[in-house]
Amino acid sequence: MADISELTSDNAVYKTLLESTLAIPWKIDWSTMSFAYIGPQIEPLLGWEQASWVSAEDWAMRIHPEDRERVVNFCIAQSQAGVDHEADYRALTKDNGYVWIRDVVHVVRKENGEPDSLIGFMFDISERKKTEEKLIALQKELEALSYKDGLTGIANRRRFDATLAVELESARRGKTPLSLLMLDIDFFKQFNDMYGHIQGDQCLIRVAQTLSLALEGPRDLVARYGGEEFIIILPNADAVMAGNIAERCQRLIAKQAIEHKGSPHQGLVTTSIGCLTAMPDESLKPTEFIRKVDQLLYRAKQNGRNCVEKQAQ
Numbered sequence: 001m002a003d004i005s006e007l008t009s010d011n012a013v014y015k016t017l018l019e020s021t022l023a024i025p026w027k028i029d030w031s032t033m034s035f036a037y038i039g040p041q042i043e044p045l046l047g048w049e050q051a052s053w054v055s056a057e058d059w060a061m062r063i064h065p066e067d068r069e070r071v072v073n074f075c076i077a078q079s080q081a082g083v084d085h086e087a088d089y090r091a092l093t094k095d096n097g098y099v100w101i102r103d104v105v106h107v108v109r110k111e112n113g114e115p116d117s118l119i120g121f122m123f124d125i126s127e128r129k130k131t132e133e134k135l136i137a138l139q140k141e142l143e144a145l146s147y148k149d150g151l152t153g154i155a156n157r158r159r160f161d162a163t164l165a166v167e168l169e170s171a172r173r174g175k176t177p178l179s180l181l182m183l184d185i186d187f188f189k190q191f192n193d194m195y196g197h198i199q200g201d202q203c204l205i206r207v208a209q210t211l212s213l214a215l216e217g218p219r220d221l222v223a224r225y226g227g228e229e230f231i232i233i234l235p236n237a238d239a240v241m242a243g244n245i246a247e248r249c250q251r252l253i254a255k256q257a258i259e260h261k262g263s264p265h266q267g268l269v270t271t272s273i274g275c276l277t278a279m280p281d282e283s284l285k286p287t288e289f290i291r292k293v294d295q296l297l298y299r300a301k302q303n304g305r306n307c308v309e310k311q312a313q
């Protein structure tokens with residue numbers, strides 16, 4: 001059996017070990033809800049002196065207000081149930097900042113099962129949280145990028161497809177009209193041939209930006225459908241409104257006065273537009289809607305370009 005001096009020296013060893021870890025040890029007596037112990041490492045981490053950790057209330061008040069209720073309620077419930085647990089929260093620092101903490105708690109129970117005390121370790125998880133936050137931001141950025149056309153910055157075909165499906169369903173349910181405009185730059189091959197591909201790209205960017213300006217509805221969407229083709233979804237727009245927006249698109253592009261010497265239309269860049277309005281029902285599939293508006297665009301090309309072909313069904 002160990003003699004007293006050995007035990008005392010063991011305790012000293014344990015204390016030294018506990019106080020030299022990065023994790024901060026602590027103990028709370030359940031009956032008094034007061035700290036029996038907290039490691040001195042708490043002070044360099046949060047700024048609050050070791051002696052200032054008196055009651056569980058001190059702990060609760062040093063949790064970020066947005067995390068406090070959740071964490072306190074969770075820890076009390078788990079402790080009462082005698083369940084070991086852990087909680088992540090922002091601990092407030094003395095200089096008004098915060099540090100992300102993971103508190104890992106062991107519930108010491110009396111013979112009758114009641115909690116006797118809580119002992120635990122606080123871990124500084126700020127670095128991990130920072131990495132997590134960066135990853136989440138990156139994920140959001142990637143999601144946004146995957147719905148954006150790389151050249152023009154407007155929505156891409158993928159976003160258009162997803163939006164059209166939602167808007168078709170919404171129009172069906174709400175029994176509201178839905179219009180689509182399909183636009184194609186006239187004689188764009190000649191534009192590229194005459195001015196070069198880089199100028200061609202610039203032209204696409206300007207047209208995309210101009211089309212974005214032509215839209216007003218909160219759910220209106222312009223997307224690059226591919227090449228020199230753009231598509232616009234106009235939820236809740238009847239045939240008259242859709243026709244007006246198509247003409248506004250043409251007016252705004254004319255105002256840009258992008259030189260195109262190869263075009264018979266005043267030597268400027270123009271577009272042909274198919275404009276289709278429908279009261280969608282179950283039978284109207286997205287592919288069918290697109291096919292029909294594409295036919296109208298084709299007709300506009302046949303009719304001499306720089307015009308709008310409209311149809312309502």
Ligand SMILES: Nc1nc2c(ncn2[C@@H]2O[C@H](COP(=O)(O)OP(=O)(O)OP(=O)(O)O)[C@@H](O)[C@H]2O)c(=O)[nH]1
Nearest residue numbers: 184185186187188189190192197200201227228301
């Ligand atoms: N610069 C540039 N050109 C592109 C891009 N995507 C497609 N094009 C060009 O767009 C042109 C489309 O040509 P066509 O489909 O023959 O149509 P068009 O010359 O506009 O003739 P119409 O539509 O009948 O008036 C092709 O020359 C493609 O190379 C792009 O991202 N950048």
